[in-house]
Amino acid sequence: MCNQLTIQQVKDMLLHIADVLIQKEDELGEIDRHIGDGDHGTGMATGARAIQKELKEQESTSVNQVFRQSGIAMMESMGGASGVLFSSLFLALGKIEPEAPEIDVASFSDGVSQAVKDIKIRGRAGLGDKTMLDALEPASVALIENKNSTFVEALAAAKSAAQQGVENTKGYVAKFGRAKFLGERSLGYQDPGATSIAMIINEMYQFVKEEFK
Amino acid sequence: MKKILNQRETIITDMLKGFVKAEKDHIAVSKENDRVLYRKEKQEGKVGIVIGGGSGHEPLFFGLLGKNLADAVAVGNVFAAPTPQTVLAAIHEANQGEGVICLFGNYAGDVLNFDLAKEMADTEGIAVVNLAVSDDIASAPKEYQVDRRGIAGDLFVIKEVAAAAAKGYSLERCQRIAQECNQRTYSIGVGIKSGTNPLNGKPSFILNDDEIEYGLGIHGEPGIEKMPIVSAKDLIKKMYLALDQEIKAYVEKEVIVCVNGLGSTTLMELYIITNELIDLLENKGFLVMDTVVGNFCTTQEMAGFSLTVQILTEELKELYQMEATSPHYFHKEGY
Numbered sequence: 001m002c003n004q005l006t007i008q009q010v011k012d013m014l015l016h017i018a019d020v021l022i023q024k025e026d027e028l029g030e031i032d033r034h035i036g037d038g039d040h041g042t043g044m045a046t047g048a049r050a051i052q053k054e055l056k057e058q059e060s061t062s063v064n065q066v067f068r069q070s071g072i073a074m075m076e077s078m079g080g081a082s083g084v085l086f087s088s089l090f091l092a093l094g095k096i097e098p099e100a101p102e103i104d105v106a107s108f109s110d111g112v113s114q115a116v117k118d119i120k121i122r123g124r125a126g127l128g129d130k131t132m133l134d135a136l137e138p139a140s141v142a143l144i145e146n147k148n149s150t151f152v153e154a155l156a157a158a159k160s161a162a163q164q165g166v167e168n169t170k171g172y173v174a175k176f177g178r179a180k181f182l183g184e185r186s187l188g189y190q191d192p193g194a195t196s197i198a199m200i201i202n203e204m205y206q207f208v209k210e211e212f213k
Numbered sequence: 214m215k216k217i218l219n220q221r222e223t224i225i226t227d228m229l230k231g232f233v234k235a236e237k238d239h240i241a242v243s244k245e246n247d248r249v250l251y252r253k254e255k256q257e258g259k260v261g262i263v264i265g266g267g268s269g270h271e272p273l274f275f276g277l278l279g280k281n282l283a284d285a286v287a288v289g290n291v292f293a294a295p296t297p298q299t300v301l302a303a304i305h306e307a308n309q310g311e312g313v314i315c316l317f318g319n320y321a322g323d324v325l326n327f328d329l330a331k332e333m334a335d336t337e338g339i340a341v342v343n344l345a346v347s348d349d350i351a352s353a354p355k356e357y358q359v360d361r362r363g364i365a366g367d368l369f370v371i372k373e374v375a376a377a378a379a380k381g382y383s384l385e386r387c388q389r390i391a392q393e394c395n396q397r398t399y400s401i402g403v404g405i406k407s408g409t410n411p412l413n414g415k416p417s418f419i420l421n422d423d424e425i426e427y428g429l430g431i432h433g434e435p436g437i438e439k440m441p442i443v444s445a446k447d448l449i450k451k452m453y454l455a456l457d458q459e460i461k462a463y464v465e466k467e468v469i470v471c472v473n474g475l476g477s478t479t480l481m482e483l484y485i486i487t488n489e490l491i492d493l494l495e496n497k498g499f500l501v502m503d504t505v506v507g508n509f510c511t512t513q514e515m516a517g518f519s520l521t522v523q524i525l526t527e528e529l530k531e532l533y534q535m536e537a538t539s540p541h542y543f544h545k546e547g548y
Contacts, residue, residue, distance in 0.1 A: 029413055037432035039292050042412045046290065080267070080293035081322035084329060122325060177321045181352045181362060181430060 003150055004102040005208070010063045011055050013207040014070050014090075018048035020203045021196070028199075032192040035179040040192040043082050050077035063103045067111075068094030081177055082193060085123055085132060089115045089200075105154045109143035112158075116140045129175040130186060132193035135165035139201050152212055155205035162198040169194045214414030221412050225268050225290060232275060236540055240278055243285070246302035248295060251285040252278045260378040260387050261285070261307030263315040264371055265300060266323055267292045269411070270431060272541035273510045274317075277371055279539025281379040283307075283316075287330075291412050292432050294322035300330030304341060312340035312384035314391060316371050318363025318431075319345035340384055344391040346370045348400040348521060350459055351428030351437050358396065364431050365473035365510040365519045366398040369533070372544065376532040394529060399459045400471075400521040401452050404429040404436060408476055408513030417512075427451075431475070431512050431519075445482075449489035452520055457497065463524045468494065469533060470504045471521040476511040478518050483507070490520055502530065509542065 005013065021028075021044045028041030050073035060066045071090030075083055092115035096107050103111075116137050125131045138161035146154035169191035174180045177193070219227055226247065233242055233250065243249035264274045265287030275286045284307040289295035294317075295303075304313050315331070317323040324345055331341040347359055348366025374391045382390070404426040407416035420426060420439065425448075429436030443451075460468070472487045474480075483506050491501055502525060510519070525533065537544045 026413070029415065033415070033417065037292055037410070037417050038415060039410055039412065042410075043290070043293055076296055076298055078293065079289040079296045079299070079322065079326065081320075081325050083293070083296060083322070084325040123321070180360075 004104050005063065005108075005151065006102050007060055007063055007066060009211060010066045010103065011060065013204060014051055014066065015055055016207050017200050017203045018051045020199065021045055021048035024199060028192055028196060031190060031195055034189040035174060035182055035186045036177065036192060040082065040196070043078050043080055044086070044196055047074035047078040047083065047086060050074060062099040062101055064094045064096055064099045067091070081123070085119055085193070086196070088118045088122060089136070092118050105143070105149060105151055106147040108151075109140070109147045109154065112136070112140045112143055123176065125176045128172055130169050130172040130179065130191045130194075131176050132191070132197045134169045134172070134191060135162040135194035135197035135201075138162060138165045139197070150212070151208040152205070155201065155208055159198070159202045159205040162201045166190050166194045166198045214409050214411070216409065216411055218411060224411055225288065228268070228271075229275075229288060243302050243306050245305060246299050248288045248299045249285060249302040249306060250275055250278060250288070251303070251306035252283070254280070255309065256379065257309060258311060259309055259381055260311045260384050261304070261309055261313035262371070262375045262378050263287060263300070263303045263307045263313055264317065265289065265295050265303060265315070265327075266317050266320075267294055267432075269513055270510050272508070273367060276541030277368075277539050279537065279542075281535055281537040282375045282539045282542070283371060291410060294320065294326045297326050297329035297333060300327055301333050304330060304334050304339060308339050312342065314342045314344065314374060314378065314384065314387050316344050316346060316367070316374060316391065318367055319347040319360075320362060342384060342388045342391070344370070344374070344388070344395060346395055346398070348395070348398045349402065349430065350399050350455060351401050352430065355459065362430050364400050364402055364521075365471055366395075366400045366521050366523070368471055368473075368505070368509050368542065369398050369469060369521065369523045370394045372537060372542075373529055373532040376535040376537065379535065380532075390528070390532070393526070394523070397526075397529070398521060398523045399456055400519050401455050402429055402431070402436075402475070402517060402519035403427055403448065403452065404475065404515060404517035405442070405478070406516035408515030411513065426517075429517070431510055445485045446489055449486055449520070450493065453490060453493040456520065456522055460499075460522055460524055461497070465524050465526060466498055467500045467502050467525045467530065469502055469523050469525060470494070471509065472504070472506045473510055473519045473521065474508040475515040475517040475519070476508065477514040477516045480506070483518060486518060486520070494522070503533070
C-alpha cells in the first residue's frame with residue numbers, strides 16, 4: 001500500500017529526518033553565517049535530538065500524536081524564531097482531523113498547507129521575504145496538486161518545488177529575522193530556513209522512496 | 214576555539230549553576246523550569262519585571278536580577294531566544310498579582326516566543342505587557358524605529374522600568390514608561406574582531422586586521438559596512454554624527470550615556486572612547502547627567518563596543534536615580 005503511512009512509518013521518517021539534520025549541522029551553520037549569526041544548524045540539530053529522545057522514549061497512538069510530539073519537542077528545546085516556526089510545521093500536521101493510525105497524501109497535504117497558514121500568521125512573513133516560507137509554500141502547492149498521487153510522486157514534486165524555492169531566495173532581500181538588517185547585502189545568499197525546509201522535504205521523499213520501492 | 218568549557222550540551226546549565234552558587238543568598242532556580250532564575254526577595258504589590266533572551270551576552274540578562282531591577286529571567290540557548298514555556302515560567306516567578314512586564318531585545322525569535330508566552334499567561338488570567346527594546350539606529354531608519362534591534366540600550370530600559378515597578382506604579386504606567394524609555398534610547402555599535410560561538414567553535418564574521426564592521430549587532434551579524442580602522446577620535450565622530458541625527462531635535466538636553474564593551478575590548482579603550490563621546494555631546498549642548506562604562510551586553514569575546522544615549526525627561530531622570538543593586542550592575546547616587 002503506497003498511499004498511506006502508518007504510525008511506525010511516520011516515526012521512522014521523522015527519526016530519519018532528525019538524523020540528517022544532525023549530520024548537516026555544520027553545512028546549515030555555514031549557510032547561515034553569510035546572512036545570520038551562523039547558529040541555524042545548531043538550532044535544528046538541537047530540535048532533532050529532542051525529537052529523537054521524545055519518539056524513542058514515548059509511545060504514540062496516532063500519526064497526529066507523532067507529529068505533535070515532534071513539534072512540542074522542537075518548541076521546548078530550540079528557542080529562537082526557528083523553534084516556534086519549525087515546530088509549527090509538525091504541530092499543524094498534528095492537528096489534522098480525525099486522529100488516525102495512518103495518514104494519506106491528501107491529509108498530509110492539508111496539514112502542510114495549514115502549516116503555511118500558521119507560519120504566515122505567526123511570523124508575519126509572506127512569499128519572497130527570504131524565509132522558510134519560500135520553500136514551504138511552493139512545496140505545499142505541489143503537494144495539493146498531487147494529493148491524489150502516491151506519496152512518492154507527491155513528495156518528489158514537493159521536493160523539487162522546495163529546492164527551486166531555495167534557489168529563488170538567493171534573489172530576495174531579507175525582510176525578516178536577523179538577516180533583514182543586512183538589506184541588499186543579503187542578496188546572492190540562500191535562506192537557511194528555506195534550506196532546512198527543502199532538506200526536510202527531500203528526506204521525506206528519500207524515506208518514502210525506500211519504504212515503497 | 215579556545216574556551217574553558219565542559220561538553221557543549223551543558224554550557225548553559227553549567228553557567229547557570231555557577232551563577233546561582235555565586236549568588237546563592239539572593240537568586241534561585243525556578244522549580245517549574247531550570248532555564249528560569251528569580252530573585253528570592255519579593256517586594257509585594259508591585260508589577261513583576263521579567264527580562265530575557267539568548268545566552269552568550271553575559272552579564273545580560275541574568276546579571277540584572279536584583280533590587281529595584283529584574284525579578285525573573287528567561288534564559289535561552291546560545292544566541293537563541295528562550296522558549297515560550299521558559300518565558301511563561303519566568304512570568305510565574307515574577308507575578309505578584311499586579312501584572313508582569315517583559316523586556317527583551319527586538320529580534321524575531323524573542324518577539325515570537327515572548328508573544329506566545331503572553332498568550333499562554335493571558336489564558337491563566339495574568340496580565341502581561343511585552344516591550345521589545347529597539348535602540349540600534351544602525352539596524353533600521355528613523356521612520357522604522359520599532360523595527361530596530363535591541364542592543365546595550367536594554368540596560369537603561371530595564372533600569373528605569375524596573376524602578377517604576379519598584380515605586381509601585383501600575384502596569385499601564387510602567388508600560389507607558391517602557392515605551393517612552395525605548396523611544397528615547399539610541400545606540401550604535403562597531404565590531405573589531407568576531408566572537409566565537411561556543412557551540413560550533415566558529416567566528417560569526419571575518420575581518421581583516423585593518424578593517425572594522427560598522428553598525429553590527431550583538432549576535433555577530435554583519436553590520437552596515439566594513440570600513441578601514443581609524444583613530445578613536447574619527448570613529449567616535451562618525452558614530453556621534455549618526456546619533457546626533459536622532460537626538461538633535463529633542464527640546465530636553467539632559468542625557469545618560471552607556472559605553473558598552475562587546476567582550477574583549479579593554480577598559481582603557483572604553484575610556485578613550487568615553488572621553489571623545491562626552492566632548493562631542495557637550496559641544497552640542499547636551500548635559501551628561503551620568504555615564505556608565507563597562508561590559509553589559511557582550512557577544513562572547515568579540516572586540517568592539519557600542520554607544521548608547523538616552524534623552525531624559527524629569528520622570529525618567531527620577532527613575533534612573535533610584536538606587537539599584539544586582540550582581541553586575543548597580544546605581545547609587547554619590548560614592
